[in-house]
Amino acid sequence: MSLTAARRVLRIEAEAIRRLIPRLDHLFEKAVETLDQCRGRVVVTGMGKSGIIGRKIAATLASTGTPALFLHAGEGLHGDLGMVARGDVLLALSNSGETAEIIRLLPLVHRLRIPVISFTGDPRSTLARRSLVSLDVSVEKEACPMNLAPTASTTAALALGDALAVALLERRGFEPEDFARFHPGGRLGKLLLTVEDVMHRGREVPVVTADAPMKKAIAEMTAKKLGITTVVDGRGRLAGVVTDGDLRRALERGIPIADRTAGEIMGRNPKTIAKTDLAALAVARMEEHQITALVIAGRGRKVEGIIHLHDLMKAGVV
16 A cells, blocks of 8 residues: 555656746746856745745855855745845746745845746736746646645655756866865765865975985975975986985985985986876876875976875875
8 A cells, every 4th residue: 555655746747847847948048048148046935845845046146157046935024034145046936826925025036136036836816927037837637646745746846946057057167176166075076076175285285405405305395294204406306215215215214315316316206296186096006106205396396285185085086
């Protein structure tokens, strides 16, 4: 019995979404264009179950590069309308198209010359008629056996909201890197971090000249705490690196380090990476060469930074 009911619900809701497809026309295109031209925020509003769907649509828009917020229609009538300003776009959800709180908001919104896009189940409703663009989300029936509880209608509105957000995303050329920027704590955000997001730069970068005595090089390594120092030539170009491993190997060979310069001890083929490369590539390169740090060298071999395995671990890349 339960399985029969569940399958019926899913069939009804799937059909509600399927019926939206042939309705997509120039009005949907106009809605996308209006949102694309918005220089403020997309203010999504609704009441009850439509309000809950509206919150999700606002969150989806915000996470895909469109500044958006949710305004509870009832609270909007009691002070929260101050959240709305010229340059915004109002996206209003009401299955009946007659939700009193939303209808009462419209004169105030129109006074600010804010375009209204609506999702309604009745194209002849007050909300539909007073919108710049009204998109039809009507359903043949709700999945509730009494045809009362918002089920298929809220599913249809949610799906259309996703369609609107994704169409806008594609229109704007939104890339995975952009998505990561809005989801810095998520897995994708970590995978798409670049070397530049994690690297040490400026005064944090250990650097000595090739003719510097090793005492100075060791002091620089100790101060910067990265187990490495870059070594540059007279023109500031990367000539090599001195690492903790280089010091140990020199001592094992009986080389009097105190009497040598950084240029005499350094490794002459340091592993480098570009700051625009993915941080994940830095991890792979370190694993390949069994090292814990890479130099970021820019144009003309100028030292731009250092990235250490510990930084990548802190950032969650490893």
